[in-house]
Amino acid sequence: MDKVAIESNASAMVAPGKGILAADESSGTIKKRFDKIQLESTFESRRAYRDLLFTAPGAEKYISGVILYDETIRQKSADGRPFPELLASRGILPGIKVDAGAKPLPGFPGETITEGLDGLRERLTEYRGLGARFAKWRAVIDVAAGIPSRCAIEANSDALARYAALCQEASIVPIVEPEVLMDGDHTLERCEEVTDAVLTAVFDALFLHRVHLEGMVLKPNMVIAGKKCAVQGTPQQVADATLRCLRRRVPAAVPGIAFLSGGQSEAQATLHLSLMNRAGAKPWQLSFSYGRALQQSTLDAWRGEAGNVAAAQKSFLRRARLNGLARDGKYDAAMEQAAA
Numbered sequence: 001m002d003k004v005a006i007e008s009n010a011s012a013m014v015a016p017g018k019g020i021l022a023a024d025e026s027s028g029t030i031k032k033r034f035d036k037i038q039l040e041s042t043f044e045s046r047r048a049y050r051d052l053l054f055t056a057p058g059a060e061k062y063i064s065g066v067i068l069y070d071e072t073i074r075q076k077s078a079d080g081r082p083f084p085e086l087l088a089s090r091g092i093l094p095g096i097k098v099d100a101g102a103k104p105l106p107g108f109p110g111e112t113i114t115e116g117l118d119g120l121r122e123r124l125t126e127y128r129g130l131g132a133r134f135a136k137w138r139a140v141i142d143v144a145a146g147i148p149s150r151c152a153i154e155a156n157s158d159a160l161a162r163y164a165a166l167c168q169e170a171s172i173v174p175i176v177e178p179e180v181l182m183d184g185d186h187t188l189e190r191c192e193e194v195t196d197a198v199l200t201a202v203f204d205a206l207f208l209h210r211v212h213l214e215g216m217v218l219k220p221n222m223v224i225a226g227k228k229c230a231v232q233g234t235p236q237q238v239a240d241a242t243l244r245c246l247r248r249r250v251p252a253a254v255p256g257i258a259f260l261s262g263g264q265s266e267a268q269a270t271l272h273l274s275l276m277n278r279a280g281a282k283p284w285q286l287s288f289s290y291g292r293a294l295q296q297s298t299l300d301a302w303r304g305e306a307g308n309v310a311a312a313q314k315s316f317l318r319r320a321r322l323n324g325l326a327r328d329g330k331y332d333a334a335m336e337q338a339a340a
């Protein structure tokens, strides 16, 4: 393990004013996103869309890293350069999703375990050769009556820790992503209780597996009520509960926390991040690693038309810039109305 390299790359991923673009949608997920804009998902339409994002002028001001999918890390920009090379030339770190997805956890209806550990050591070596400097593994924890079970929490935490240790062995920074879903009708308090238990188990497992905390990035959910819960917390309540939970459970040695957006709207995800960054001293950087909350308006502006690329890139830049402001607590909801 090259400790100096992983520590410096982990810090660069959460550098002030910047955050990570999650563009690692699997083929199934990107198809769902393209279906919404009535666009067929093909090798070329996926390449063209990622090219639009990765060549957006000025994005490097706000984007520190991009998470790629296995297909994408092997694809090229229109000028023939492989995507990882293009990103690196702009000072953006290329990353790679390495889990094989959440599969049903046997014996625990409604719960999942993320797979992908077999052969991971060899895949990490290959991805490093292709330019990846960090990786991502997502564990999914659903909340419902009697769920999550202790088994789902511990099995997923153990897999996350085994993945993180393998990444560091290959001098790749692991993004450790335990996502408590915001589907369902659970309250904000219940989300806090579950997130607290999950983070406790995750850091126990990371300790057991001797993961070097200074060379990783945590990617958690925010503490937020389920989408179907009648009582939604105010933005300030979400920010307060999330910070309270993280302060209790995330060691100060971790350089940064980069939130997932998880189904929040673009404006919600940016506001929550900004409120947290406004809340005084914290031991870690508080950043973003958004998928949907960075791409929704870009996809809507593009709709698969070459003639819309410039407008879509402008839209992406605007979203990235607003999240860059949120990194400093300087975003205001009124900015959503202001012209791009």
Ligand code: 13P
Binding pocket: 022, 138, 177, 260, 261, 262, 263, 289, 290, 291, 292, 293
């Ligand atoms: P969302 O921000 O759309 O939740 O995606 C982030 C991500 O990478 C989920 O694994």
